[in-house]
Amino acid sequence: MGAYYLRLALRALRNSPVLTALMVLALAVGIGASMTMLTVLHVLSGDPLPGRSAHLYYPQVDPRPLARGSNGNPEPPGLLTYIDAENLLHQGKATRAAVMYQGGDVVQPPAGSALHPFVVNSRLTGRDFFSMFEVPFHYGAPWSAADDAGAAHVAVISRSLDRKLFGGADSVGRMLGFGGHSFRIVGVLAHWRPVPRFYDLNASRFGQIEDVFIPFNTARALNLGVNGTTNCYGQTTGNLDTSPCGYIQMWVQLDSRRAAAAYRRFLADYSAQQHAAGRFQRQPNVRLDDLMQWLAYNHVVPEDVRMQAWLALGFLLVCVVNTVGLLLAKFLRRSGEIGVRRALGASRRAIFAQLLIEAGMIGAAGALLGLLLTWLGLWAVRQQPSDYASLAHLQPAMLVATLALALLASLVAGLLPAWRACLIAPALQLKSS
Amino acid sequence: MMTPRPILSALRRHKIAAFLIVLEIALAFAIVSNAVYLVMGRLQRMDIHSGIDERDLVTLQISSSGNAGVPSAEADLAALRTIPGVQSASAVNSLPFTNSSWNSDFTKTPGQDATGYPATIYLGSRDLLPTLGVKILAGRGFSSDQYTDLTPATMLSAFFKPTQVIVSKAYAEQLWPGGNAVGKLLYVDKSQGQIVGVMSNIVRPQLSDSGTDPSNFYAVVLPFRVGPDLDASYVLRAAPAARERVLKAAVTKLQAMHPTQTVTKQATLSQMRREYFANDRAMAWLLVSTILALLGVTAIGIVGLASFWVQQRTRQIGVRRALGARRRDILRYFQTENFLLATAGIALGCAAAIGINVWLMAHYAVPRLPIIYLPIGAVALWLLGQLAVLGPALRAARVAPTVAMRAA
Numbered sequence: 001m002g003a004y005y006l007r008l009a010l011r012a013l014r015n016s017p018v019l020t021a022l023m024v025l026a027l028a029v030g031i032g033a034s035m036t037m038l039t040v041l042h043v044l045s046g047d048p049l050p051g052r053s054a055h056l057y058y059p060q061v062d063p064r065p066l067a068r069g070s071n072g073n074p075e076p077p078g079l080l081t082y083i084d085a086e087n088l089l090h091q092g093k094a095t096r097a098a099v100m101y102q103g104g105d106v107v108q109p110p111a112g113s114a115l116h117p118f119v120v121n122s123r124l125t126g127r128d129f130f131s132m133f134e135v136p137f138h139y140g141a142p143w144s145a146a147d148d149a150g151a152a153h154v155a156v157i158s159r160s161l162d163r164k165l166f167g168g169a170d171s172v173g174r175m176l177g178f179g180g181h182s183f184r185i186v187g188v189l190a191h192w193r194p195v196p197r198f199y200d201l202n203a204s205r206f207g208q209i210e211d212v213f214i215p216f217n218t219a220r221a222l223n224l225g226v227n228g229t230t231n232c233y234g235q236t237t238g239n240l241d242t243s244p245c246g247y248i249q250m251w252v253q254l255d256s257r258r259a260a261a262a263y264r265r266f267l268a269d270y271s272a273q274q275h276a277a278g279r280f281q282r283q284p285n286v287r288l289d290d291l292m293q294w295l296a297y298n299h300v301v302p303e304d305v306r307m308q309a310w311l312a313l314g315f316l317l318v319c320v321v322n323t324v325g326l327l328l329a330k331f332l333r334r335s336g337e338i339g340v341r342r343a344l345g346a347s348r349r350a351i352f353a354q355l356l357i358e359a360g361m362i363g364a365a366g367a368l369l370g371l372l373l374t375w376l377g378l379w380a381v382r383q384q385p386s387d388y389a390s391l392a393h394l395q396p397a398m399l400v401a402t403l404a405l406a407l408l409a410s411l412v413a414g415l416l417p418a419w420r421a422c423l424i425a426p427a428l429q430l431k432s433s
Numbered sequence: 434m435m436t437p438r439p440i441l442s443a444l445r446r447h448k449i450a451a452f453l454i455v456l457e458i459a460l461a462f463a464i465v466s467n468a469v470y471l472v473m474g475r476l477q478r479m480d481i482h483s484g485i486d487e488r489d490l491v492t493l494q495i496s497s498s499g500n501a502g503v504p505s506a507e508a509d510l511a512a513l514r515t516i517p518g519v520q521s522a523s524a525v526n527s528l529p530f531t532n533s534s535w536n537s538d539f540t541k542t543p544g545q546d547a548t549g550y551p552a553t554i555y556l557g558s559r560d561l562l563p564t565l566g567v568k569i570l571a572g573r574g575f576s577s578d579q580y581t582d583l584t585p586a587t588m589l590s591a592f593f594k595p596t597q598v599i600v601s602k603a604y605a606e607q608l609w610p611g612g613n614a615v616g617k618l619l620y621v622d623k624s625q626g627q628i629v630g631v632m633s634n635i636v637r638p639q640l641s642d643s644g645t646d647p648s649n650f651y652a653v654v655l656p657f658r659v660g661p662d663l664d665a666s667y668v669l670r671a672a673p674a675a676r677e678r679v680l681k682a683a684v685t686k687l688q689a690m691h692p693t694q695t696v697t698k699q700a701t702l703s704q705m706r707r708e709y710f711a712n713d714r715a716m717a718w719l720l721v722s723t724i725l726a727l728l729g730v731t732a733i734g735i736v737g738l739a740s741f742w743v744q745q746r747t748r749q750i751g752v753r754r755a756l757g758a759r760r761r762d763i764l765r766y767f768q769t770e771n772f773l774l775a776t777a778g779i780a781l782g783c784a785a786a787i788g789i790n791v792w793l794m795a796h797y798a799v800p801r802l803p804i805i806y807l808p809i810g811a812v813a814l815w816l817l818g819q820l821a822v823l824g825p826a827l828r829a830a831r832v833a834p835t836v837a838m839r840a841a
Contacts, residue, residue: 019737026730033723066546106498106695117695119496180499225585234622236589243589303797304716307471311720314464315727318457322734325453329741385711420449 002357009358016330020362023326027366027410030319032373035402037305037312039374040381042398043391044206044301048194049133053291055095056132057252057260059088061271062285063244064233076285078298079202079231079246082220083279089126092266094252094259096132099216100125101248102203104227107212108177109165120161120211121203121227122178124219130156130187132253133199138162140172140187143215147186151221155183156213162188178212179224189213195391198291200249201298202229206388264288302386316409323362323413331355331421342426355418356411363410367403374402440770443746450738451774458778458814461731463785466810467793468720468727470802475717478644479710483529484635486566487702489520491680492528492668494698495687497661502693506558506660506667512690513667516682518675523564524658524665525557527638530702530709533664534638539619539653541608547620552604552651553637556583557665558658562599562632564670570602572615572630575656583657596656599630603650619653626655642798666698676701728817735821739767743829750829751836760830767826768819775818779811786810 013020047053061084062076080088085099103122109115129135130142139162143154155176162171176183189209196205214224226240226247236243254260264286271284289297331338338351374394381392444451497503506524513522527534535556538549555561559577562569579597598619605614605628617628634650641649659665671679684696700708743750750763790802 022733022737026733029726029730033726106496106693108693117496117498117693119695119697223585232589238586238590240589245589304712307793307797308716308719311464311468311723314460315723318460318464318727319730321453321457321460322730325450325457325734326737328450328453329737333741333744384715385708386715416449 005354005357006361008354009361012330012334012358013361016333019326019330023323023330023362024365024369026319026322026326027362027406027413028369028373030316031366031370031402031406031409032377034309034312034316035370035374035398035405036377036381036392037309038401039378039394039398040305040388040392041301041309042395043195043393044305044388046195047292048196048198049291052134055253055255056291057254057263057288058291058294059092059250059252059263059267060287060289061088061267061274061280062282063246063274063280065244065281074285076287077231077233077246078249079229080248080250081244081246082241082248084274085248085250087270088250088267091270092252092263094263095255096128096253097250098126098128098132099248099250100129100199101216101219101226102200102210102228103179103214103219103224105179105224107161107165110174110177113165115164120178122212122214122219122224123200123210124214124216124224126216128253129199129213129251132251133194135192136190138188138190139170140185143186148215148217151215151217153181153183153218154186154215156187156189157185158189158209158211159191160208161211176212178214179222181222183212183214195388196295196300198295198300199251200228201295201300202249203227204387205300206386206391260288260290302388305388320409320413323410324416327359327362327414328417328420331417335421335424338421338424339426342424348422351422352418355421356414359410359414359418360407363407363414366410367406370406371399371402374398437769437773440766440773444770444773447742450742454735454738454774455778455781457731457734458775458818459781459785461727462779462782462810462814463789464727465724465813466782466786466806467789467802468724469810470790470806471799472717472720472724474643474800475713475720478640478642479713479717481636481640481644481649482634483702483706484567484633484650485529485702486670487706488673489566489670489676490564490668490702491671491676491683492525492666492698492700492702492705493680493683493687493696494664494666495661495691496694496697497664498694502691504661504687504691504694506658506665509661509667509687509690510558512686513669513683516669516679516686518671518679519669519683520672521560521564521670523558523560523668524660525561525565525668526555526659526663526665527553528666528668528702528705529636529638530705531638537621539621541617541619543620543623543625550604550608550651551648552600552653553639554653554655555635556655556657556659557668561668562654564668565635566670567635568633569599569630570633571613572599572628574599574630575654579656580658581656583659583663585662588663596626597629598626599632599654600628601632601634601650601652603634603647604652605631607647607651643800661694728813731814732817732821735771735818736825739771739822739825740828743767743825746829747832747836750832751834754832754834754836763832764826764830767822767829771818771822771826772815775815779814782810782814783807 060076063081063084089097089099101124103124104119106117106119108117126148127142127145138159147154162168171185171188174185176185192209197207230245230247232243232245234244254263267286267288268284271280271286274280378392378394382389495504510522513519535554536551537554538551540547540549559580562574575597600614614628614631618625619628635652636649637652669679669683680699684699688696793799794801
């Protein structure tokens, strides 16, 4: 029976090639547009550290004065001052913890190199950064706890910087000239690209990781500058680290809900103690988001991307309504043929099944063409200037979803016309033709 | 125009098809009017007037790494001014169409409890305003003896202690609406600065989502000199035709002066504007192509259903022709029918358009849809409907009267 319906459907579609082509095209365009946008949305709203993200938290306290103005946001600031960062790091109880900020400076190529000096971004942080975020190493290992404590002149570099400076050789033990200082390389990272770049949302949110990693204490001792946001809340002193200026991100790993609750209590107690000491003007005002909460709180998925996804879905809806109309016209045009089949004994259910198969075939064709258009659409997104552009690739899950969506859309679009067509009374149609 | 009665009774016999056309037009109308509005918002933002002579300006930045061989702004600017074609040169802490800026809250009364008014701070060197092409509208500029040097060491202590300030027209208007700002005092905490001049508006580096937001122009200039050690850039003024050559010569000169440093940025201001709005442009193109595709799909649907109707009613058309209806009457019939359907769709679409806009306003930074977009969308869809129905209607008009007799 199925094969017979397929043959009938094929013949029907061949009988009106233009109408069929238009239906397939409209459906494919709708599918292509919505799958392109949904793929981008899917890529950007993913979990950068699946399995670990639930145990990583971002602590915030509020050292701001009471004044209003652009500090009117009731939520605590997203960046810690040096004093608070140091206090939280040493007084808080966490499995792992790292404070960090972004810098940027000039790399001096090794002697004899044909390269010109060039600027790269750096991440100035503690050794827990690597273990907490499971950063993969290609050569070597993170620096030691002693390096952290002693502000040693050591560095971890990215694979791409290793390639650029040393041709990809094992550069552990060699020296890196950076920012006018010399650092001993202890590790080279393997490729690592968390999406989004969750650990610092002030800088490029979907960009590459930094090329140079240096211990936080070393960076402060050498006074390596901040290449990012610095927010000062009041009377500054001559020194960034004694001024009320937030510029530091902090992450802690807390392995249980109980540990997280305890840490939140610690933040409140710490704030109360700072308030009592007169350093904080405000009552304790703290936050402790886990990684995914932190991404949502910061609206990491760009608004444009969300709007594009809604727009594309609206477009798909129009395409489906359009297909409903065209299928209706197509089926009712064949009233005579359907009447004959009914008169010869075909049940309503059989007619219904036959017409739905026809709709499904249009859906299948629309899906294949839609897949092609999705691929083209993602290519177009990759040509865009945004920092997430290079991440827009077709994914297996989305591929299956595209096919399912197209088939579903065409079947939904076929339901009403097929139902309307199988109501045709056989006798009336035979008489009139 | 013919009376709609017979058309309406005919449509009653094709309720589903008629409803589908109405629904499609309503959806298209609702989406298109909102999308057109979003495109206009982007275009407005991209069109923002920067207040500086973009076509005459180029900028470049040299790194300032380590402790030895750090570039000095004075020496660099003196060398850059010798390049043929350079009319004027200055250092500047940040420029429009970058995403880095220095901002602070200023208050009208001293103390931490006063209401703060955020503004962007521009500073660089004495030639900054003339180089950019910013005019003093009231009061005066800084005299050369008022400038002090800002360095990484003095930055945090000196930065928030302005003694004299020049404010933009928009910022003055916000703080003292209708009044004269010259001579008034501005505070950062307890330190005070006096406003000596009001300058023409200069846009802030980071724009808000709306191109018409007055806060885009809240800016002040302070009498500080900055250099590469504070990430300052150089900005050079040259005739538009000489820009590219001047920029190239400037890069070569700086690189030769500082072999251990590197030029980290070089661009014409026109390039920077293009790059700054690249995302807006991409979004505008995406919206426009969606609008066009949507209108195309809607037209396909109208053509499909109208053709079906013409085919179905061939005999009735023949009868009407035999009874004396002219070709023009048949054509009119289908055109009027489409007009009625489009009108119903537009009415339904108006409600949906406003609904979508309210939802967008609640969830995204989208302003209220101005009412003018509704008639514009309506005219667009009426035209689209008429265009789409023309083919099938002409085919209907060609039906010969004899068809009626033959078929019977």
